[in-house]
Amino acid sequence: MASVQQNNSRKSRKILITGGAGFIGSNFVHHWCNNYQSDRVVVLDALTYAGNRNNIASLEKNANFLFVQGDICDRSLVDKLLAEEEIDTIAHFAAESHVDRSILGPGAFVQTNVVGTFTLLESFRQRWLCQGQPLDYRFLHVSTDEVYGSLAPEDPAFTETTPYTPNSPYSASKAGSDHLARAYYHTYGMPTIITNCSNNYGPYHFPEKLIPLMCINILLGKPLPVYGDGQNIRDWLYVEDHCRALDVVIDRGKPGETYNIGGNNEVKNIDLVRQICILMDELAPDLPVSPSEKLITFVKDRPGHDRRYAIDATKIKTELGWSPQETIEGGLRRTVHWYLNNRDWWQPLLSPEYQTYYQQVYS
Ligand code: NAD
Ligand code: DAU
Secondary structure, three states: OOOOOOOOOOOEEEEEEEOOOOHHHHOOOOOOEEEEEEEEEEEOOOOOOEEEEEHHHHHHHOOOOEEEEOOOOOOOHHHHHEEEEHOOEEEEEOOOOOHHHHOOOOOHHHHHHHHHHHHHHHHHHHHHOOOOOOOOOOOEEEEEHHHHOOOOOOOOOOOOOOOOOOOOHHHHHHHHHHHHHHHHHHHHHEEEEEEEEOOOOOOOOOOHHHHHHHEEEEHHHHOEEEOOOOEEEEEEEEEHHHHHHHHHHHHHEEEOOOOEEOOEEEHHHHHHHHHHHHHHHHHHHOOOOOHHHHHHEEEEOOOOOOEEEEEEEEEEHHHHHOOOOOOOOHHHHHHHHHHHOOOOHHHHHEEEOHHHHHHHHHH
16 A cells, blocks of 8 residues: 655544445555555445455454445534534545446435435534634545546546536535535535646556456457447546545645546557456466457447547645656556456455446447
8 A cells, every 4th residue: 555755743633435335445555554544544345345344354353443334415413423522524425436326326426426425514514613613624625627528539638627517426426525525615614625637556556447447358258349439538537646645635735625636547448448457467377368459349439428528637636745656557467366366355246236237338
């Protein structure tokens, strides 16, 4: 896990991490526990299909760590946790996060992403008011670059002032939650900060997303479904770099501000899939189909598929001193290794429910 430069005057925190059993959330929980061992860390996670307690099981023996299974929409639970644990910081990751699922069923996205975020904001506001509006409280709202919509090939990358144009039910629900977080600062002065990040990749990434799906399908000898013409572009960031960025934002970010976070790694989907194939061919002995590029299959496009995302991360670099450290080549190699060495992690996730979902999207 990445470490951060220790700041001697750093405030110790009692932090609630929502969605801490998911992909980025669990990486962030490990990051925080490794770097700040005397902080109190409370994870609140509903353990939906995307949540996996095993991701953070090694931390459960720590006296400073508490896992609570529960829903961020449950106001009385959230009130109780904030009061009992004397929470001064929320890092809010919990969300429905997969675009294809939002197309199949948008209701859960509105419920968790909008109503859930509203519930957390209200509960935190009450606590912050009761404690006399401390200046060092923080509500970090973790969001996505998808709220900015889709870029044409020659458009400049998204900045913090790019107008919101969400195109999927997922990104629309995240946009709604961003507006609420922003309004709580503007109206009440509550110290919220929003981050909008590009595509993450790395360990603990649920199999439905592009990179793990391709790794797993290669290992199983299954077709590699590339949507449309494969020319869509995403800006990839290794998850540890994202965790370091969020840490810096909590420590030094200015309340009321938004920070864009990106990897400066724009790659076409088809090129990314080919890179994964090359890495798997090199690293995995006895693949069922070799070379694995033979498995690439172009399939029906995702409805409303955004063409290109790209993040301009100048603000967080110049104001807070963060920049990504991992290259796409190094990060992909580490990720391919991780999926090769952690079959026990991903095999149980290919459950009958997952197969039903898979059929719905890919049949
Ligand atoms: P994920 O789907 O892997 O994990 C989401 C977690 O939230 C799961 O553990 C799930 O159990 C939990 N959860 C869902 N609904 C809940 C509820 N009602 N109450 C409590 N817990 C609930 O998601 P991720 O990819 O780790 O994304 C985390 C956050 O980062 C999301 O807010 C997402 O919008 C944002 N984000 C993700 C990416 C990315 O590339 N994955 C990029 C930018 C921003
Ligand atoms: O940009 C940040 C966003 O990145 C996050 O907010 C989302 O939570 C996260 O899921 C991710 O969204 P994407 O839709 O970009 O990620 P996904 O891995 O689903 O797809 C990446 C690209 O690959 C996208 O252009 C669609 C394409 N794709 C995806 C799958 C699953 C395929 O071609 N085939 C596939 O089977």
